[in-house]
Amino acid sequence: MLITMMTMLALAQEPEVTCDDPVSTVEIGICMGRELEREQARQARYFAAVVERAEGLGDRIVGADGPEVAEALRAGxxxxxxxxxxxxxxxxxxxxxxxxxxxxxLGCRIDLTRQRTHELWRAYLTYPDSTPPILPEPSGSAS
Structure with a gap:
C-alpha cells in the first residue's frame, strides 16, 4: 500500500519532460519509464492475440485443445x-x-520486453507459408 501511494505521488509530481533530448538522470529515467510502458502495452496486445488464437484453435492441435495451450502460454x-x-x-x-x-x-526491461514481443510474434502470430501474420512484425520501437 505504501509503495502504491509513493508511486502515485511520484507520478503526480512528475516534471514536464519532453523526451526529445533528456538531460538529467531524472529526465532520462522518466523517458525510459514511458518507453517501457509503451513496450509493455505493445507486448500485452501481442500476447492477447496469441492467447486468443490459441483459444480459437479448439481441438485442432494434436494432443491438446485450445484452452490447454492458452494455459501453457500463460505459464510461459x-x-x-x-x-x-x-x-x-x-x-x-x-x-x-x-x-x-x-x-x-530500465534498459534491461525495455530490451527484454522487445525481444519477447518479437518472439511471441514469430512463434505464434506468423504462418509457415505466405499467409500474412496476424499482427505486424514488431519493430525496435513502439508502434
Missing part, C-alpha cells in the same frame, strides 16, 4: 516475467555504485 509468460525481474534486478545490483543503475535496469 509468467515464467518469462519472473526471468525479467531476476535478470534486471541483477543488472540494477551490478550498477549499484552509480546513478546509472536505474537507467541500466
Amino acid at each position: 509468460q509468467a515464467a518469462w516475467e519472473a526471468y525479467v525481474q531476476a535478470s534486471c534486478d541483477a543488472t540494477y545490483a551490478w550498477w549499484s555504485d552509480g546513478t546509472i543503475r536505474g537507467s541500466k535496469a
